[in-house]
Amino acid sequence: MAFDLKVNGKTVSVDADPQTPLLWVLRDHLAMTGTKYGCGINQCGACTVTIDGQAARSCNIPAAQAVGKSIVTIEGLSPDRTHAVQRAWAELDVPQCGFCQSGQMMAAVGLLARNSKPSDADIDQAMNNLCRCGTYLKIRAAIRRAAELV
Amino acid sequence: MTKHQTDFAPSGGSTVELGRRTFLVSAAAMAGGLTVGILPAEQAAAALGSRNPGQQSTGAEFTGVVSIAPDNSVTIRTVKCEIGNGVHTGMAMIVTEELGCDWNLVRGEYMPPNRNLRENNLYSKTGGLAYFSGRSTGKEMMEQLLQIGASARERLRVAAATRWGVPVDQVKAENSTLTHAASGRKLTYGEVASDAAAIKLDAEPALKPKSEWTFLGKASRKRINMQHILDGSAVYGLDVQVPGMVYATVRHVPAHGGKLKSYNFDAIKAMPGVRAVVVVDPAEGGRGLPDRVTAPMGMSATTNGPQAAVAVIADHFWQAKVALDLLPVEWDAGDGAKWTTTQSIYTALGEAAKDTSRGNVLRAKGDVDDALKSGRRVEMEFMTPYQDHFLMEPLNGTALVTADRCDVWISTQHAQQAMYVAADETGLHPEKVHVHATYVGVGCGRRIYGDDVRTVVAIAKKMAGKPVKVIWTREETTRQGRYRDIAAAKITATLGDDGMPKAIDINQAASRPIGRNLTDTPYQFAIPNFRGRTKPFATNIMTGPFRGPVFVSNCFFLETFINNCAETAKLDAVEYRRRLLANFPDKGWIKTLDEVAQKANWGQSLPRGTAQGVAIGNWAMATTQDGAPVPFSGSTVATIVTVEVSRRGNVAIPRVDVAFDLGSIINPDAVRAQMEGGVIMALSSSLHEELNVANGAIVEGNLDGYRAMRQADPLMPQEIHVHFGGNSGHDRFSEAGEPPMGPPPPAFVHAYFRATGKWITRKPFMKYMG
Numbered sequence: 001m002a003f004d005l006k007v008n009g010k011t012v013s014v015d016a017d018p019q020t021p022l023l024w025v026l027r028d029h030l031a032m033t034g035t036k037y038g039c040g041i042n043q044c045g046a047c048t049v050t051i052d053g054q055a056a057r058s059c060n061i062p063a064a065q066a067v068g069k070s071i072v073t074i075e076g077l078s079p080d081r082t083h084a085v086q087r088a089w090a091e092l093d094v095p096q097c098g099f100c101q102s103g104q105m106m107a108a109v110g111l112l113a114r115n116s117k118p119s120d121a122d123i124d125q126a127m128n129n130l131c132r133c134g135t136y137l138k139i140r141a142a143i144r145r146a147a148e149l150v
Numbered sequence: 151m152t153k154h155q156t157d158f159a160p161s162g163g164s165t166v167e168l169g170r171r172t173f174l175v176s177a178a179a180m181a182g183g184l185t186v187g188i189l190p191a192e193q194a195a196a197a198l199g200s201r202n203p204g205q206q207s208t209g210a211e212f213t214g215v216v217s218i219a220p221d222n223s224v225t226i227r228t229v230k231c232e233i234g235n236g237v238h239t240g241m242a243m244i245v246t247e248e249l250g251c252d253w254n255l256v257r258g259e260y261m262p263p264n265r266n267l268r269e270n271n272l273y274s275k276t277g278g279l280a281y282f283s284g285r286s287t288g289k290e291m292m293e294q295l296l297q298i299g300a301s302a303r304e305r306l307r308v309a310a311a312t313r314w315g316v317p318v319d320q321v322k323a324e325n326s327t328l329t330h331a332a333s334g335r336k337l338t339y340g341e342v343a344s345d346a347a348a349i350k351l352d353a354e355p356a357l358k359p360k361s362e363w364t365f366l367g368k369a370s371r372k373r374i375n376m377q378h379i380l381d382g383s384a385v386y387g388l389d390v391q392v393p394g395m396v397y398a399t400v401r402h403v404p405a406h407g408g409k410l411k412s413y414n415f416d417a418i419k420a421m422p423g424v425r426a427v428v429v430v431d432p433a434e435g436g437r438g439l440p441d442r443v444t445a446p447m448g449m450s451a452t453t454n455g456p457q458a459a460v461a462v463i464a465d466h467f468w469q470a471k472v473a474l475d476l477l478p479v480e481w482d483a484g485d486g487a488k489w490t491t492t493q494s495i496y497t498a499l500g501e502a503a504k505d506t507s508r509g510n511v512l513r514a515k516g517d518v519d520d521a522l523k524s525g526r527r528v529e530m531e532f533m534t535p536y537q538d539h540f541l542m543e544p545l546n547g548t549a550l551v552t553a554d555r556c557d558v559w560i561s562t563q564h565a566q567q568a569m570y571v572a573a574d575e576t577g578l579h580p581e582k583v584h585v586h587a588t589y590v591g592v593g594c595g596r597r598i599y600g601d602d603v604r605t606v607v608a609i610a611k612k613m614a615g616k617p618v619k620v621i622w623t624r625e626e627t628t629r630q631g632r633y634r635d636i637a638a639a640k641i642t643a644t645l646g647d648d649g650m651p652k653a654i655d656i657n658q659a660a661s662r663p664i665g666r667n668l669t670d671t672p673y674q675f676a677i678p679n680f681r682g683r684t685k686p687f688a689t690n691i692m693t694g695p696f697r698g699p700v701f702v703s704n705c706f707f708l709e710t711f712i713n714n715c716a717e718t719a720k721l722d723a724v725e726y727r728r729r730l731l732a733n734f735p736d737k738g739w740i741k742t743l744d745e746v747a748q749k750a751n752w753g754q755s756l757p758r759g760t761a762q763g764v765a766i767g768n769w770a771m772a773t774t775q776d777g778a779p780v781p782f783s784g785s786t787v788a789t790i791v792t793v794e795v796s797r798r799g800n801v802a803i804p805r806v807d808v809a810f811d812l813g814s815i816i817n818p819d820a821v822r823a824q825m826e827g828g829v830i831m832a833l834s835s836s837l838h839e840e841l842n843v844a845n846g847a848i849v850e851g852n853l854d855g856y857r858a859m860r861q862a863d864p865l866m867p868q869e870i871h872v873h874f875g876g877n878s879g880h881d882r883f884s885e886a887g888e889p890p891m892g893p894p895p896p897a898f899v900h901a902y903f904r905a906t907g908k909w910i911t912r913k914p915f916m917k918y919m920g
Contacts, residue, residue, distance in 0.1 A: 016466070017422065024468040028397070033389035034382020036591075038542055039624045043853035046542060074382030081380045090380060093372045093819060096827055097234025098379035099386055099542040099591030127861040130853065132542045132592050133234050134830030135823075136861050137870060 003067055007032070008076025018064035023047045025063040026073060034074035034102045038130065045129030048103035048110070049073045055110025055126075074102035077109065085109050088146035096133035104129050108143050117147055201378055202385035203238065203260045204559070204586040210343040212302040214261060214273055215295070216245060218347075222326055222340030224251045227261040229274050230283060232375060233563055233593035235887045236820040239373045240286030241295060243816055247365045248299030248357065251339060252326040258374045263566040264584050274566070283564040283598055287816060287883035293357070300355045302346070309346035310337050360814070360881070370819030375589065387561030387588045388621065390548045395617035396425060398609050399470045400461040402630045405483035405846030407690045410458040414478040418462065423469035427477065428612045430459040430605060437577025445570035445600075452692045453599040454571055457630065461609045467621055486690030486846025492535075495636070495689055495843060500533060502659035502687045503638035509657060509683035512669040513777035516679030521653030525644030528715050532641070534703040534913045536841040537634040538850075539696055540858050543591020545622040545630075547606035551576055551614050559586045560603060563593040571600035575607040594831075595695030596632060625851030632694025633841060635661040636687070637703035639668070641711045649719025650729060653679035658707070659687045660700060665777065667767050667892060668704035672779045673712065675733035682777070690846050697831065698891035701769050705892030706836070706899070706913070709765035713900040714909060723764050723900065724752055736781030738811035739766065742788045742876030749873045750790035750807035760794045760804075763900025767892035770884065782880050785889035786811040789829070791867075793901035799920045803833070803865055803898070808890060809873040813882035818874065821886045825872045828890025833867065834859030836895035840914045865916075 002015045007030065014029050021040075026032045026049070035058060038046030042060040049058045050072045077083045081090070085108045088094075095101045104127065111118055111126040118126065123143050131139070207225055209217035217225045226245050232238035238258045246253055261273045275294045286292070303323050310328035311318040314335055322329045326339045339346075378384035403409060415427045432455060439445070447453070460479055464470035489495055547560035549572070556576050562568045565587040573580040590597060602622075610618040622630065637660035646652045654677055656668060669682025696702075716726035724747045731739050743766055747753075752762060771784030792805040808825045815821050838857040842849040850856040859866060899910045902919065910918050 017468075020466075020468045024466065027389075028466045028468070031391055032382075033385070033391070036386075036542075037388060037544065037621075037624075039853050041624070041852050041854060044542070077381070081377065086380045090372070090376055093376070093823070095234075095373065095376065095379045096236075096823055097232075097542065097590060097592040098375070098384055099589075101379050102382045105380075124862040124866075130540075130542065130858060130860050132540055132594075132831065132858070134827035134834070134859075136830060136859075136866060137826060138823075139861065 003064070005063065005066060005071060006069065007071045008073060014063065016063065019062045022058040022061045022063045022066050022071070026058060032073055032075055036099055036102055038100065038103070043130070044100070045107055046100050046103040048106040048129065050106055050110050053113050055107045074106060077105065083109070084146045084149035085112070087149055088142040092138050092142045092145060094135050094138045094142050096135055100129060100131045104131065104139055108146060111143065112147060112150060116150065118143065201383045202586070202588050203232065203258055203375070204262065204588055206259060206262065210347040212305060212347050213298055214265060214269065215298045216249065216302045218339050218343035220340045220343065222255055222338045224249070224256045224326070224339070225259055226256060227259045229261045229266065230286070231260060231563055231565055231587050231590055233590040235285065235824060236373055236817065237284070237286045238375065239371060240817055240820065242374055243366060243371055244286060244292055244295040245299040247363055248296045249303050250323045250325065253371060255326055256374060260565065260587050262584065262586070263569040264581065266566070267569070267580055285885040285887065287885070292883065296357050297354060300357055301351065304351055304355045305346040305349045306339055306342055308349050308351070309342040313337070313342065313345065366816040367814060370817055384589050386543050386591050387548070387559060388543055388546045388591070390559040390588060390619065392548055392550065392559065392617035392619070395548060395619050396463055396465060396613070397467040397470050398428070398461045398463045398618050398620040399467060399474050400459050400605060400609065400620055400622060401474055401479065401626060402457045402459040403481045404629060404848070405481070405486035405690060406457065406692050407486050408458060408484040408846070409482040410460065411480040411482050413460050413480070418473040418477050421469065421473045423465035424462060424473045425465070426463040426613065428461045428463060428609050430456050430461065430608045432456045432458055436574040439570065439574050440579055443580065445567055445574070447564060447567045447599050449574060453694065454601040454604050456604050456608055459605065461620065463613060463618065471623060483846045484690070489689050489843050489846050491844065492842040496533060499636055499638045499659055499687050500531065502685060503531070503657055504640050506657055506683070509685040510663065511681065511683050512665040513674070513680065513682040515674065516653065518653050518655050518679045518681040521679035522642060522644050522655060525646060525652050526718065528643045528645065528711070528718050530641055530711055530714060530909070530911055531638070532707045532710070532911045533638040534636060534706065536636050536691060536693070537696070537835050537839045538628050538631045538841055538856065539594045539596040540628065540856065541592045541594065541596055544624050544627040545602045546620060547602055548617060548619040549606045549610035550617040551607065551611040553614070554578070554582060556583045556607065557586065558583070558603060558607065559588060560606065561588050561590040561597060562600070562603065563590065563597040564600070567598065567600045568603045571603040572607045575604055576611055594697040595699065598695060599632070601632065628851050628856060629848040631848070632692050634696040634702070634835070635693045635700055637661070637700060639707045641707060643711070643715055645715060645719055649721050651677045651715055653677070656682040658684045660684065660703065661686070661688055661693045662700050664700050666704055667701045667769070668708050670771060670773045670777055670779045671708055672734035672736070672739065673730040676730045691843060691848070698769055698888040701767070701888065702832070702891045705765070705767040706896045709767065709893065709896035710899050710909065710911065713763065713765070713896065713903070717903065722753070727766060734781060738782070738876070738878040738880065739786050741878060742766065742786050742809045742811045745873050745876035746788040746790050746807050746809035749809065749871065752790060759796060759905055760792065761901045761904035762790050762792050763897040763902070763904060764788070764790050765893035765896040765900065767889065769889035769892060782882065785884040785886065787889040787893050788876065789893040789897040791894060791897040791901050793898060793905055795902070795905040801865060801902070801919065803867045805869045805871065806867045806894060807871045807873065809876035810889065811876050811878045812884040812886055813878060813880035815877065816883065822872045824886035825890045826870045828887065829867060829870050829894050830859060832891045832894040833865065833898065836898070836913050837865050837915045840917065
């Protein structure tokens with residue numbers, strides 16, 4: 001069944017079961033693989049995108065629920081890697097393997113959209129994504145830096 | 151109800167047609183953008199471009215390792231895959247030191263293992279089957295890369311000198327620019343690269359001495375793949391798109407070593423998108439490698455043999471996953487069923503450790519039994535559980551198998567091993583196997599041996615001519631791990647009148663029975679009677695290398711025990727270690743200990759409920775034939791962990807201090823990142839992580855049952871301070887990734903004891919605290 005999604009400012013047509021999780025529609029049907037599969041049960045946050053500006057874990061949202069809403073993925077965060085979060089991530093050299101970092105950055109975008117000067121406690125509570133390389137302290141510092149750069 | 155074959159859904163059996171398509175071969179794209187007859191593999195390569203370091207760009211090649219394009223960009227190909235440890239960046243940095251190129255113009259690619267093989271293993275000087283995995287700074291690899299850089303630089307100078315008609319010694323090569331000072335003429339490396347690449351030098355240039363390095367070990371460099379991580383374009387194995395590919399998801403027998411009894415394809419045949427069910431049967435086996443060809447990491451049933459499995463193949467992953475969840479499957483757990491509970495394993499393991507009637511004596515000096523008869527006695531029993539790597543990127547791979555070629559796209563730590571495993575599974579000569587390694591969503595040892603490669607190829611070969619992407623769900627990735635080895639130890643000591651150990655007797659049992667950082671401890675030079683014994687203990691649960699294998703358990707056992715000796719003797723634990731290390735010639739240990747003690751302000755007065763603990767360890771220390779430690783080898787790390795325990799018993803870690811002696815280093819920030827990440831992974835696994843077993847199968851599958859440290863974890867260290875003052879400057883460049891896995895947990899346990907009076911002797915600590 002075909003339906004339309006609005007992803008990174010463009011309307012795209014998808015031919016899939018509308019109950020397919022948004023994550024797999026993005027990855028397999030739209031070939032947008034920046035959004036990662038990590039756990040599939042709404043825990044690790046690797047699949048985080050923003051929907052109407054709010055961070056959301058796309059593994060747990062049927063694509064049908066995202067119809068008519070504005071979805072932003074890591075690919076659409078900025079045309080040239082200059083979003084404040086991307087600049088902060090680069091400046092602090094946050095990633096190690098990098099696999100979780102799309103989700104980390106999108107979670108940070110969602111946090112900063114509703115709280116422009118988050119405290120460490122705000123950051124910890126809002127993020128809570130898994131990073132097996134253990135970049136948590138750099139992520140915290142990079143979010144503080146991004147808040148300055150916005 | 152069938153086995154040993156592939157069931158095709160009526161709508162999905164298009165392999166014949168697709169097989170023919172792949173044989174309509176014409177490698178060249180036609181003018182006007184027509185792409186008739188291009189192999190899926192080549193289409194994929196073009197689409198992935200520079201986002202996947204396994205794909206190859208072109209430029210004037212000096213060797214396969216260095217090419218320079220007319221736009222002055224430098225491509226450095228490395229035989230090791232980027233797993234997050236910065237090896238890709240580190241190896242490019244080493245070449246840059248001698249090449250004298252502008253670092254901002256450097257990009258990285260992988261050396262395909264197939265090319266290495268065809269060119270007679272030229273790029274892996276340490277032997278035909280060299281380690282394609284690991285760090286950037288192994289001595290032989292480093293010398294090779296420096297020489298490659300120096301050689302390319304000299305050829306660029308000769309090319310410029312020839313073009314200008316001036317003596318070579320008047321040409322300076324620096325920052326990707328060749329300069330003739332007298333005439334003020336300049337050329338970029340890119341402008342003479344194709345001339346230079348054709349030049350053969352009469353003699354190889356001598357390398358700069360380390361003291362004259364201007365790049366390595368000076369300023370830190372950010373990872374060269376950063377740009378691709380920032381916008382999500384970095385291609386990991388999970389992200390590979392091969393034209394025409396289908397998706398598979400796989401379920402293995404839950405009890406490792408068991409068998410498939412039956413499945414019922416009819417139950418899911420009509421589901422949307424479902425094409426086939428494929429069986430992986432260990433009894434079928436691989437088709438074997440050619441005579442006298444061996445894989446670098448070997449082949450064995452538990453390291454990379456197939457496990458019994460079924461896979462559902464569908465048009466999309468989600469369809470395959472939904473169908474597999476509904477596929478009726480019956481398994482035979484086999485011998486593993488006897489391990490009914492986790493406790494049944496722990497009981498047997500603990501008994502094995504305590505059994506002094508047998509065991510391999512790894513180290514013995516003095517008369518331990520006699521010395522244990524008198525003096526103040528310290529005795530402890532320890533145990534550590536199975537733990538999963540819990541790699542961020544679940545296991546996956548994509549393969550296209552035809553009659554005379556196999557392509558594999560995979561997140562691997564060892565692309566060369568992957569090539570041999572795929573060759574073994576298909577029966578194709580390794581020269582016909584093309585492994586396109588990708589970025590890796592962390593490795594930690596899990597992706598070295600190639601069991602994942604085996605399963606991917608075993609499934610894809612049954613869909614010959616069709617690219618198949620196989621994805622393990624998170625639950626399957628966790629339950630089909632090759633886990634951290636379980637280990638247990640009983641350690642006994644007697645203390646002399648001075649409070650120092652007179653005798654230490656170590657009895658360990660483990661699924662990988664080695665004495666690293668236990669029986670080879672340099673403390674033994676200050677202990678007159680010392681004995682270390684070990685014995686193997688196995689269940690059906692498979693284990694494998696995991697960031698600091700056995701080192702992590704052994705360091706916890708030994709350091710906790712030494713801290714208990716010091717506390718029993720009422721001596722300062724840092725000073726206690728200084729005395730134990732006084733006779734060891736490698737003073738990097740004491741220097742590291744002193745550095746961390748000073749920077750953490752060890753001995754300071756702390757509020758009630760707050761305490762510091764200390765530990766030290768060495769990863770990859772060499773040993774003599776009779777098991778004694780070799781000084782100036784391996785990576786020494788010392789840690790002080792500060793712990794706060796509230797009146798209600800809540801525990802927090804406000805600060806961790808780390809110092810190290812790796813000898814020398816090339817990229818300080820990369821070392822810092824490994825130390826910080828290692829501290830967090832070490833504490834996560836020690837505080838929280840444990841896999842349980844029921845009837846031979848792993849219980850936990852996902853983060854709802856397996857707790858790994860996340861941003862909001864109350865035990866997340868709030869600060870990690872990495873100190874560089876312990877580094878000795880010794881000529882070795884030892885690794886940074888594994889050593890910080892050892893000392894933080896015993897330092898935590900020590901601090902917890904000093905805050906509460908209670909020793910924790912088993913992991914995960916959270917289960918045994920309070």
